C-alpha cells in the first residue's frame with residue numbers, strides 16, 4: 617500500500633476565541649498533486665504552517681512521512697519538505713543566485729545546484745541581477761526555486777502562481793509534472809479554480825476553517841447535485857408548443873427577448889429533458905446544455921460551509 621505522506625486527523629487551531637481551522641482530516645499519498653482551495657481567510661495558510669510546525673495546532677494529530685510534526689524525528693523530515701509561503705521575504709541587495717545560495721546554506725542543500733535550479737524556473741537569464749530589480753512574477757519564481765532546494769519529497773506551495781503570467785504558469789505546472797513523476801507529493805493552494813482544476817489529481821475545499829469537500833474534479837462536480845442549465849431556440853411558429861410542453865414536463869422555462877428559453881435541469885430530471893427534446897425535435901432550431909462548473913461547486917460549498925460560522 618502507498619504509505620501516506622501527509623496524515624492530518626482532527627486538526628484544529630484557534631486564535632483567541634476564533635477557531636480558524638476546525639477538525640480537519642486530510643491524507644495525501646506519494647506523488648499526488650492536491651489543490652487546496654477556499655475563500656480568503658478560510659484557513660489554508662494556517663494549515664500549511666501547522667504542517668510545517670511553524671504554528672502549533674491546538675487539536676488533532678499531524679504526521680508527515682509517518683513522523684509527528686514538532687516531534688523529535690521531525691527535524692530530518694523537515695529537510696525533505698519544500699515550502700513556498702504566501703509572501704516570501706527576500707533581501708533586495710542580493711542577486712537571485714546569491715539569494716538562492718543563501719537559502720541553500722540554511723537548508724543544508726548543495727549551493728552548486730542553484731544556477732541550474734534558477735534555469736529550471738526560468739530565471740537563468742536574470743540570476744546575477746539584484747532582487748530589487750525583479751518583477752513580482754520573478755520574485756515568485758525565485759521563491760519557487762527556493763522551495764525546490766534539496767530535492768524535496770513534499771512541496772507545500774501557498775498560492776504559487778500568484779503574479780505569474782500565463783506562460784510562466786504553464787512552465788510552473790510542467791515542473792510540477794516532472795516532480796510528480798519523480799514521486800514528489802505537492803499540495804498547492806489557489807483561488808484560481810479554472811487554472812487549478814485540470815492540473816491537480818484532487819481538490820480539498822476549505823470554508824471557514826473546515827474541509828467541506830474533497831475529491832477529483834469530476835466526482836466533486838458529479839456529487840454536488842447541482843442543476844445544469846438548458847437553453848432552447850424554438851422555431852418561430854412553434855414557440856407556444858415548446859413552452860407548453862416544457863411546462864407540462866415540469867420544467868420552468870424563462871422566455872428571453874430573442875424567443876429562446878432557459879431553465880434549470882436538476883440531475884434527476886435529465887432523462888425527462890431528453891424525452892421532451894426528442895418529442896420536440898422538429899420544433900427546435902438549436903439547444904445547449906451547460907454543465908455546472910467547479911466554480912459552481914466551490915460557491916455551493918462556500919455557502920454551506922459559511923452557515924455555521926454565521927450562526928455562531
Ligand SMILES: Nc1ncnc2c1ncn2[C@@H]1O[C@H](COP(=O)(O)OP(=O)(O)OP(=O)(O)O)[C@@H](O)[C@H]1O
Nearest residue numbers: 631636654655656657658659660661662663702807
Ligand atoms: N497570527 C494570527 N493571529 C490571529 N489571527 C490569525 C493569525 N494568522 C491568521 N489568522 C486568521 O486566521 C484565519 C485564517 O487565515 P489564513 O491566512 O490561514 O487564511 P487563508 O485561507 O490562507 O486566506 P487567504 O486566501 O486570504 O490567504 C483568518 O481569519 C486570519 O485572520
